[in-house]
Amino acid sequence: MTDQQPLALLPEFFLLGGAVVALLSGSFLPRQRQWVARLLAGTALLGAGVAAALALGDAPRTVFGAFVLDTPTSVTRLVVVAATLLVIGLGVEDLAGHPRESETYALLLLGSLGAVVLAATDDLLVLAVGFLLTSIPLYALVGMSRSAGAAEAALKTYLLGALAGIALLLGTVVLGSVAGGTAYGVLGSGLATAPAAAVAAGAVGVLGGLLFEAGAVPLHPWVPDAAQGAGTPAAAFLTTVPKVGALVALARLVDVLPGTLPVPLLVGLLAAATMTVGNLAALAQTDARRLLGWSTVSQVGYLLMPVAVVGTSAGAVPALLTYLVGYAVTNLTAFAVLAARPAARSLEDFRGLARQDPRLAAALVVALLSLVGTPPTAVFLGKLTVFTAAWDGDQAWLVVVAALNTVVSLAYYLRWLVQAFRAPEETDGAAAPWARGAAVAGAVAVLAVGVGAGPVTALVTG
Amino acid sequence: MLSSIVFLPLVAAALLAVLRVPDRAARATWMAVTAADLALVVALVLGYETPVDGGLAFEERARWIPSVGSSWHVGVDGISLPLVALTAVVFCACAVYGLRETRRPRQLAALFLALQTTCLGLFVAQDLIVFFVFFDLSIVGMYAAIAGWGHGRAAGRSALQFFLYTFLGSLALLLGFIGLYLGADPHTFDIPELVAAAPLADSPVAGGFVLAALLVGLAVKTPTVPFHTWLPPAHTDASAIGSAVLAAVLLKMGTYGFVRIAMPVLPGAWQAAAWVVLGVGIASVLYGALVALAQTDLKRMIAYTSINHMGYVVVAVGAAGLAGGDAAAREVAVTGAVTQMVSHGLVTGALFLLAGVLHDRTGSYAMGGFGGLAGRAPGWSGLFAVAAFASLGIPGFSGFVAEFQVFAGSIGAAAWAAIALPGIVLTAALFLRALQQLVTGPPGELTPRFSDVRAPEWLPVTGLLLLSLAVGVLPGPLLDLITPAGAAVVDLVSR
Numbered sequence: 001m002t003d004q005q006p007l008a009l010l011p012e013f014f015l016l017g018g019a020v021v022a023l024l025s026g027s028f029l030p031r032q033r034q035w036v037a038r039l040l041a042g043t044a045l046l047g048a049g050v051a052a053a054l055a056l057g058d059a060p061r062t063v064f065g066a067f068v069l070d071t072p073t074s075v076t077r078l079v080v081v082a083a084t085l086l087v088i089g090l091g092v093e094d095l096a097g098h099p100r101e102s103e104t105y106a107l108l109l110l111g112s113l114g115a116v117v118l119a120a121t122d123d124l125l126v127l128a129v130g131f132l133l134t135s136i137p138l139y140a141l142v143g144m145s146r147s148a149g150a151a152e153a154a155l156k157t158y159l160l161g162a163l164a165g166i167a168l169l170l171g172t173v174v175l176g177s178v179a180g181g182t183a184y185g186v187l188g189s190g191l192a193t194a195p196a197a198a199v200a201a202g203a204v205g206v207l208g209g210l211l212f213e214a215g216a217v218p219l220h221p222w223v224p225d226a227a228q229g230a231g232t233p234a235a236a237f238l239t240t241v242p243k244v245g246a247l248v249a250l251a252r253l254v255d256v257l258p259g260t261l262p263v264p265l266l267v268g269l270l271a272a273a274t275m276t277v278g279n280l281a282a283l284a285q286t287d288a289r290r291l292l293g294w295s296t297v298s299q300v301g302y303l304l305m306p307v308a309v310v311g312t313s314a315g316a317v318p319a320l321l322t323y324l325v326g327y328a329v330t331n332l333t334a335f336a337v338l339a340a341r342p343a344a345r346s347l348e349d350f351r352g353l354a355r356q357d358p359r360l361a362a363a364l365v366v367a368l369l370s371l372v373g374t375p376p377t378a379v380f381l382g383k384l385t386v387f388t389a390a391w392d393g394d395q396a397w398l399v400v401v402a403a404l405n406t407v408v409s410l411a412y413y414l415r416w417l418v419q420a421f422r423a424p425e426e427t428d429g430a431a432a433p434w435a436r437g438a439a440v441a442g443a444v445a446v447l448a449v450g451v452g453a454g455p456v457t458a459l460v461t462g
Numbered sequence: 463m464l465s466s467i468v469f470l471p472l473v474a475a476a477l478l479a480v481l482r483v484p485d486r487a488a489r490a491t492w493m494a495v496t497a498a499d500l501a502l503v504v505a506l507v508l509g510y511e512t513p514v515d516g517g518l519a520f521e522e523r524a525r526w527i528p529s530v531g532s533s534w535h536v537g538v539d540g541i542s543l544p545l546v547a548l549t550a551v552v553f554c555a556c557a558v559y560g561l562r563e564t565r566r567p568r569q570l571a572a573l574f575l576a577l578q579t580t581c582l583g584l585f586v587a588q589d590l591i592v593f594f595v596f597f598d599l600s601i602v603g604m605y606a607a608i609a610g611w612g613h614g615r616a617a618g619r620s621a622l623q624f625f626l627y628t629f630l631g632s633l634a635l636l637l638g639f640i641g642l643y644l645g646a647d648p649h650t651f652d653i654p655e656l657v658a659a660a661p662l663a664d665s666p667v668a669g670g671f672v673l674a675a676l677l678v679g680l681a682v683k684t685p686t687v688p689f690h691t692w693l694p695p696a697h698t699d700a701s702a703i704g705s706a707v708l709a710a711v712l713l714k715m716g717t718y719g720f721v722r723i724a725m726p727v728l729p730g731a732w733q734a735a736a737w738v739v740l741g742v743g744i745a746s747v748l749y750g751a752l753v754a755l756a757q758t759d760l761k762r763m764i765a766y767t768s769i770n771h772m773g774y775v776v777v778a779v780g781a782a783g784l785a786g787g788d789a790a791a792r793e794v795a796v797t798g799a800v801t802q803m804v805s806h807g808l809v810t811g812a813l814f815l816l817a818g819v820l821h822d823r824t825g826s827y828a829m830g831g832f833g834g835l836a837g838r839a840p841g842w843s844g845l846f847a848v849a850a851f852a853s854l855g856i857p858g859f860s861g862f863v864a865e866f867q868v869f870a871g872s873i874g875a876a877a878w879a880a881i882a883l884p885g886i887v888l889t890a891a892l893f894l895r896a897l898q899q900l901v902t903g904p905p906g907e908l909t910p911r912f913s914d915v916r917a918p919e920w921l922p923v924t925g926l927l928l929l930s931l932a933v934g935v936l937p938g939p940l941l942d943l944i945t946p947a948g949a950a951v952v953d954l955v956s957r
Contacts, residue, residue, distance in 0.1 A: 384640075399637060406633055
């Protein structure tokens with residue numbers, strides 16, 4: 001057993017240990033001193049990040065028979081860790097003194113651990129564990145905010161999640177039994193000769209579970225509700241981190257499904273449906289959080305494009321990772337702007353932001369233009385590589401659909417942007433300093449990823 | 463050298479955006495930086511020697527995104543250098559005119575300096591991604607200029623229409639670029655490498671689709687009929703300098719893209735589509751002129767004449783793709799097209815600045831409200847008369863040189879390009895009518911509120927018109943610059 005190297009999973013141990021320590025420390029800390037738990041969680045994340053960065057140059061290998069340590073895993077680790085740090089940063093004001101502050105940190109760390117497990121595994125059974133590890137903290141995070149909207153969103157998330165979880169487990173059972181094993185290596189050889197109907201049923205089940213986690217059509221309805229109802233840090237987390245894990249997992253899974261199924265076409269259709277539904281629904285929104293929620297649905301549509309061509313285009317996985325990096329930092333920047341103006345709910349409430357707080361407004365401009373895909377921002381780089389990969393993988397129609405969707409998305413992002421530049425009504429410029437700092441830092445990162453594209457593409461191609 | 467010319471305005475813009483300097487200092491910085499950039503461009507023009515191998519001058523190349531075959535690759539030749547010079551001149555003129563702007567001058571200066579970087583960057587770009595970055599950013603910048611400093615009740619709406627429309631065009635362009643990238647072996651976004659490789663030459667269907675995407679993207683920006691509907695409202699509601707930059711520089715990005723990318727990279731597909739391009743050009747010429755004739759709003763009228771004038775460029779590049787035509791005639795057509803881009807930029811920039819003076823004094827562009835301005839404001843009337851005659855193509859100004867070559871070359875390549883000739887007569891008619899209505903006759907109701915041009919207004923207009931006169935009287939230096947590059951384009955498109 002040469003593949004049992006616990007040290008190779010050091011980043012994951014940091015996340016797990018951080019979660020446990022944050023939870024325990026919370027039990028002993030008075031309400032006003034919960035910042036210690038924040039510090040512990042942050043330290044654990046930093047440790048995980050350093051450990052993941054140190055493992056960057058290693059040759060790809062599999063440990064414990066189910067954990068693939070390759071470029072997608074490394075990038076996922078870094079993105080998840082950085083994203084969770086940014087979530088904690090933008091949530092300082094929101095969470096400080098919250099009765100469940102330390103529990104929140106524990107849940108964030110467990111959720112990010114789940115996302116990494118989802119992305120790294122090549123065994124359906126471990127995938128199911130990753131699914132549960134990601135989704136259960138989600139329900140709690142959504143429900144942590146004590147508003148009526150949060151309760152409804154938590155219930156909706158839970159019901160859909162339970163359904164998706166059952167589908168995933170059923171799919172695992174079916175695929176595992178017809179292929180004679182649950183490891184992807186076994187699936188790849190076993191499914192090619194298995195009855196197509198059984199493979200199709202099993203694949204749909206597993207894909208369904210991951211589509212819930214990614215927030216893609218048809219299992220997306222929880223996303224806008226949760227984005228609107230949950231607290232801002234929780235909303236930022238659940239629209240970013242689980243998607244990263246789920247999409248990398250989808251790419252790995254789609255790669256081993258046999259050619260007897262029209263998987264690329266199915267994923268392509270799902271991608272087109274997801275981006276279109278997300279965009280059309282976002283057009284009608286007036287609540288900034290809900291609008292961002294729908295926008296993340298549409299972004300998942302673009303992210304599914306490289307998944308659809310993972311078997312036919314060599315650039316698919318690097319493109320997916322590039323887009324994930326860009327999307328994560330951009331989406332979190334947009335949520336950080338929301339967190340910096342906790343009183344602002346509707347788009348109208350952002351009126352006059354440019355006059356009151358030019359830097360925050362600049363961060364908002366950068367984030368929204370990046371979500372549109374304007375160069376030289378992070379998502380532009382993602383869109384460029386994703387469009388190229390999809391066309392290269394003979395799905396040019398999908399690229400045309402995505403381009404048209406991008407034009408549609410401009411309409412609602414601009415509607416928000418225009419508010420920020422209108423003359424202010426009242427001067428309520430009380431911004432939360434930590435969240436504001438996170439927004440500005442995020443905006444700088446969005447531009448840095450876009451302009452300094454060379455190192456990013458070098459990272460994702462390994 | 464080129465990189466510093468491109469990024470000097472951006473650095474100044476960033477400083478102006480961050481440092482809260484007083485308004486006076488912001489205006490002075492704006493003017494000083496555009497003047498310095500113009501001086502650098504003049505040095506560039508003086509130091510330019512036509513490369514013997516048909517390549518690029520002042521070439522610079524740095525690693526950017528090696529994994530997708532994209533690099534920071536810039537350089538100029540006889541087609542891009544005149545447009546770089548035009549950009550520097552027009553932005554400098556706008557900075558002078560902008561001295562009178564009282565609404566948020568610091569932000570305005572920052573915005574226009576940033577916009578200058580995007581325009582300069584686009585004309586020197588030798589990489590499709592670099593080109594696209596600046597193409598898209600110019601749209602964002604212009605949107606902010608119209609929405610933030612436009613006038614008229616519907617400025618926000620016009621700006622949104624402009625953004626959505628041209629953004630759609632830019633995405634079509636991006637699709638075309640991706641198609642070229644995938645069609646080239648090895649994959650690259652580098653323009654000279656793509657020109658050498660001539661991708662998709664052996665797959666006419668794919669080449670046709672990619673060219674269609676490029677044509678739509680560039681035609682929206684130019685704009686040609688039927689993609690022109692965003693232009694009149696955008697011009698009407700933009701400020702004077704916004705309109706001047708939009709018409710004088712941004713529209714050129716579309717036609718420049720034809721000459722720089724579409725023609726040399728996809729010669730086979732361009733030859734096949736040349737008749738369509740020529741037809742669209744003729745339609746733009748005639749339609750733009752006819753609709754301009756029907757306008758009562760001065761700025762809308764000038765906007766429609768832009769469609770007409772850019773139509774000549776499209777006619778010329780269409781004719782240049784007709785492989786059966788006389789090669790010498792087609793070279794004349796391309797040279798005329800580039801000259802027309804410069805000429806239109808100079809003259810229409812001046813016209814829009816003059817129209818801005820009307821609005822500044824009276825808040826109106828309605829030609830019916832004016833009359834007898836010659837007595838009231840002889841300075842403005844004189845400048846407007848000169849600009850109008852320059853625009854309708856009177857000999858002695860750049861427009862004549864350009865349009866003469868466009869028609870000589872196009873008709874030489876395909877006789878039926880002559881269908882576009884009535885456009886010249888129509889333009890003459892509409893400018894003479896506008897002159898008559900505004901300058902001569904009894905004073906209109908708005909005339910008493912009009913006062914003559916002041917120094918920051920007549921200076922830039924005079925400068926632009928003098929340059930147009932210089933090109934008209936002594937076209938030699940400019941044509942010497944353009945002709946070899948035009949011949950190279952015709953060689954490439956005839957492959």
